[in-house]
Amino acid sequence: MxxxxxxxxxxxxxxxxxxxxxxxxxxxxEDPIGGFEDEAGSGDETxxxxxxxxxxxxxxxxxxxxxxxxxxxxxxxLTGSLGLAGSVNLLPHRSVAGDTDYQGLSKLRSxxxxxxxxELPWEWELRAAGFAYYDWAYRIRGRSDYTSGVLxxxxxxxDTQDFWLRGTPIERFDxxxxxxxxxWGRSESLRVLDVLxxxxxxxxxxxxxxxxxxxxxxxxxxxxxxDWNLSLVAIPEIRFHQNPPPGSDFNPTPDPILAPPxxxxxxLEIVERKPDSLEHWEAGVALTGIFEGWDVSFHGAYFYxxxxxxxxTAPLMLGEPGILQHNRLWLVGSGGNYTLGSWLLKGEIAxxxxxxxxxASNRSRLDVMAGVEYYGFTDTTVSLEALNRHVFDFxxxxxxxxxxxxAQEDATSGAIRVTRxxxxxxxxxxxxxxxxxxxDDVGSVVRIDAAYDLREAVVLTAGFVLYQESDLPPLSTYxxxxxxxxxxxxxx
Amino acid sequence: xxxxxxxxxxxxxxxxxxxxxxxxxxxxxIMERVDARDTGDNAVQDxxxxxxxxxxxxxxxxLRSFRRDVGEDTQSILFFLSPADVRETGFxxxxxxxxxxxxxxxxxxxxxxxTKRIAxxxxxxxxxxxxxxxxxxxxxxxxxxxxxxxxxxxxDGYAVWIVQAIPNNEKEIExxxxxxxxxxxxxxxxxxxxxxxxxxxxxxxxxxxxxxxxRIDGIWVxxxxxxxxxxxxxxxxxxxxxxxxxxxxxxxxxxxxxxxRLEKGL
Numbered sequence: 001m002x003x004x005x006x007x008x009x010x011x012x013x014x015x016x017x018x019x020x021x022x023x024x025x026x027x028x029x030e031d032p033i034g035g036f037e038d039e040a041g042s043g044d045e046t047x048x049x050x051x052x053x054x055x056x057x058x059x060x061x062x063x064x065x066x067x068x069x070x071x072x073x074x075x076x077x078l079t080g081s082l083g084l085a086g087s088v089n090l091l092p093h094r095s096v097a098g099d100t101d102y103q104g105l106s107k108l109r110s111x112x113x114x115x116x117x118x119e120l121p122w123e124w125e126l127r128a129a130g131f132a133y134y135d136w137a138y139r140i141r142g143r144s145d146y147t148s149g150v151l152x153x154x155x156x157x158x159d160t161q162d163f164w165l166r167g168t169p170i171e172r173f174d175x176x177x178x179x180x181x182x183x184w185g186r187s188e189s190l191r192v193l194d195v196l197x198x199x200x201x202x203x204x205x206x207x208x209x210x211x212x213x214x215x216x217x218x219x220x221x222x223x224x225x226x227d228w229n230l231s232l233v234a235i236p237e238i239r240f241h242q243n244p245p246p247g248s249d250f251n252p253t254p255d256p257i258l259a260p261p262x263x264x265x266x267x268l269e270i271v272e273r274k275p276d277s278l279e280h281w282e283a284g285v286a287l288t289g290i291f292e293g294w295d296v297s298f299h300g301a302y303f304y305x306x307x308x309x310x311x312x313t314a315p316l317m318l319g320e321p322g323i324l325q326h327n328r329l330w331l332v333g334s335g336g337n338y339t340l341g342s343w344l345l346k347g348e349i350a351x352x353x354x355x356x357x358x359x360a361s362n363r364s365r366l367d368v369m370a371g372v373e374y375y376g377f378t379d380t381t382v383s384l385e386a387l388n389r390h391v392f393d394f395x396x397x398x399x400x401x402x403x404x405x406x407a408q409e410d411a412t413s414g415a416i417r418v419t420r421x422x423x424x425x426x427x428x429x430x431x432x433x434x435x436x437x438x439x440d441d442v443g444s445v446v447r448i449d450a451a452y453d454l455r456e457a458v459v460l461t462a463g464f465v466l467y468q469e470s471d472l473p474p475l476s477t478y479x480x481x482x483x484x485x486x487x488x489x490x491x492x
Numbered sequence: 493x494x495x496x497x498x499x500x501x502x503x504x505x506x507x508x509x510x511x512x513x514x515x516x517x518x519x520x521x522i523m524e525r526v527d528a529r530d531t532g533d534n535a536v537q538d539x540x541x542x543x544x545x546x547x548x549x550x551x552x553x554x555l556r557s558f559r560r561d562v563g564e565d566t567q568s569i570l571f572f573l574s575p576a577d578v579r580e581t582g583f584x585x586x587x588x589x590x591x592x593x594x595x596x597x598x599x600x601x602x603x604x605x606x607t608k609r610i611a612x613x614x615x616x617x618x619x620x621x622x623x624x625x626x627x628x629x630x631x632x633x634x635x636x637x638x639x640x641x642x643x644x645x646x647x648d649g650y651a652v653w654i655v656q657a658i659p660n661n662e663k664e665i666e667x668x669x670x671x672x673x674x675x676x677x678x679x680x681x682x683x684x685x686x687x688x689x690x691x692x693x694x695x696x697x698x699x700x701x702x703x704x705x706x707r708i709d710g711i712w713v714x715x716x717x718x719x720x721x722x723x724x725x726x727x728x729x730x731x732x733x734x735x736x737x738x739x740x741x742x743x744x745x746x747x748x749x750x751x752x753r754l755e756k757g758l
Binding site for chain 2: 051053054055059060079081166174180181183186188213222224229290292293295337339340341342343344373374375376377378379421424425426453456457459489491492
């Protein structure tokens with residue numbers, strides 16, 4: 001009996017010890033995995049709290065699939081957007097030509113974008129996209145206050161953005177024919193290799209990024225082999241930059257232009273000579289390689305300078321029309337990306353030949369861009385880019401009416417871009433600053449905006465564009481053009 | 493044999509049983525099984541993401557994704573179908589095995605009509621505004637964690653292992669944003685059906701729960717996952733991720749995972 005009692009006592013002690021050890025371990029388990037709610041049906045009433053916290057919800061009922069779109073058929077789809085955009089100039093200022101008072105409402109534009117996609121046999125596709133807008137601001141403020149050039153360029157517009165046919169006639173060979181945008185280069189803000197499509201410069205710093213490049217009719221032919229892609233582009237349609245006309249607060253040109261002294265102040269005639277499409281072609285070629293951690297591309301292009309240059313001032317002195325001409329340019333260049341952890345390093349280099357000057361000479365220019373992007377911050381991207389353009393054998397008297405790229409022997413630009421998302425990408429804030437510097441002058445355009453998802457496919461964007469004036473074109477008249485802008489856009 | 497001797501042997505056995513760990517896999521071994529689980533050589537699926545804020549307001553994202561395994565590496569490409577303002581946006585990822593190799597990523601921006609290469613940065617950031625982070629959408633390196641089998645339990649009638657994973661280096665914490673995770677792994681099919689993670693920033697917790705698990709082409713697929721972000725017991729935000737039209741081991745050409753395809757779209 002005594003032995004049994006001792007054994008039972010020992011057994012009890014051992015069991016108590018084991019239970020105590022388990023309890024201690026359970027406490028260690030409870031601590032890191034606490035905070036969970038009790039789960040119905042688990043059958044374990046003693047589960048530590050840290051395993052709870054899960055919602056006792058059923059699966060979500062099925063919803064209509066995205067395919068049930070009212071504007072979509074078996075082989076076609078119609079999409080687009082409807083928007084209202086406006087801007088208000090903050091500072092008093094008047095245009096050089098027309099003396100228009102630009103303070104206050106400067107834009108109230110309703111706009112429709114439409115895009116039709118068709119699936120064709122043998123996996124070919126057709127896309128037709130365009131837009132039309134009307135700007136009510138001119139009626140509200142009085143159309144007579146604006147020059148005819150401004151009304152013509154800004155009051156309304158309609159254009160095609162994409163109108164192409166695309167397919168793969170043989171393996172590894174893609175063809176795309178029609179109006180399209182081909183975007184070369186790695187820079188987001190500074191153009192070095194991105195020369196095939198002209199720009200819409202009518203609203204510097206304000207234009208939607210999707211409208212910045214003007215579509216041009218091209219034939220694009222791509223051949224893919226391993227990591228490489230050879231792309232040939234033939235451009236029979238000649239289009240140039242769309243620039244602010246005289247009378248715009250972004251154009252410093254008087255209208256009419258008067259003959260400079262010692263000539264009598266008579267109006268001068270300036271004629272822009274534009275080459276005819278189909279008779280004059282542009283072309284480009286690019287070889288691109290994409291590899292693990294890096295990519296490289298080599299480019300060549302034969303194209304027109306999108307910025308016209310005054311051939312000579314001599315005719316003006318004689319009272320004859322001055323000729324603005326778009327010079328033929330050659331470009332050879334290269335670009336690349338290299339990733340290093342959260343960093344993206346990028347660069348572009350281009351040698352451009354054929355830049356025109358008023359002494360009827362042609363010059364060459366070397367453009368070098370280096371940039372870096374950082375993705376290491378949560379929901380934030382930071383990008384820095386710097387560009388230098390150097391003109392060789394810079395003439396003593398550069399072109400009248402030319403842009404910074406030929407007005408300076410060395411022109412340096414910089415761009416900073418910071419984007420950040422908030423509220424789970426419901427709000428996207430962007431800061432973009434572009435600085436242009438010459439010999440002793442610095443100008444800038446700074447844009448700050450926020451885009452907020454009001455509801456599905458409805459986005460409200462608002463922000464400011466601030467201009468720092470300088471003697472460097474095109475910033476010489478921008479100093480008081482600071483403005484507030486907004487856009488409400490519904491996409492379907 | 494005397495009763496006392498039998499009792500002593502019994503006691504010894506009881507002590508031995510208490511002292512020795514239960515026979516079965518350890519934490520690391522369980523997670524290796526999870527990692528090795530068959531997910532098909534490639535997969536195609538439609539995904540619907542429902543983002544629900546604490547006020548109950550919903551935003552919906554629809555995507556189509558393609559994935560293929562290239563040895564130990566994974567290539568994936570996904571296209572946004574809706575909402576309309578992000579339609580045609582595409583995202584291409586080459587997820588390389590091994591910590592020394594950074595992922596390659598490209599983003600196609602339809603507004604720019606341009607493909608942009610991006611660096612694989614902060615994986616703790618939200619994927620498309622959801623409660624899933626980029627770290628949640630990619631495989632984690634087993635060697636970067638210390639695993640411990642906490643206990644065995646049962647969830648919805650299925651026996652599970654509960655495994656704790658703690659990053660063993662600061663870089664992994666910084667990249668993923670998680671200081672600790674607990675996984676509920678079904679014993680019968682090695683699927684993680686629940687997970688709780690501790691988020692470094694904001695002292696929050698994320699709860700992942702597989703609400704629907706289907707077997708398609710012999711492969712277990714979570715077809716509905718709920719991810720909830722909470723602070724203490726208050727729900728801050730929730731995402732419901734639903735997969736449909738799931739197909740495995742399709743004839744998908746390697747050319748479907750290239751910048752060329754990204755720019756052409758669906």
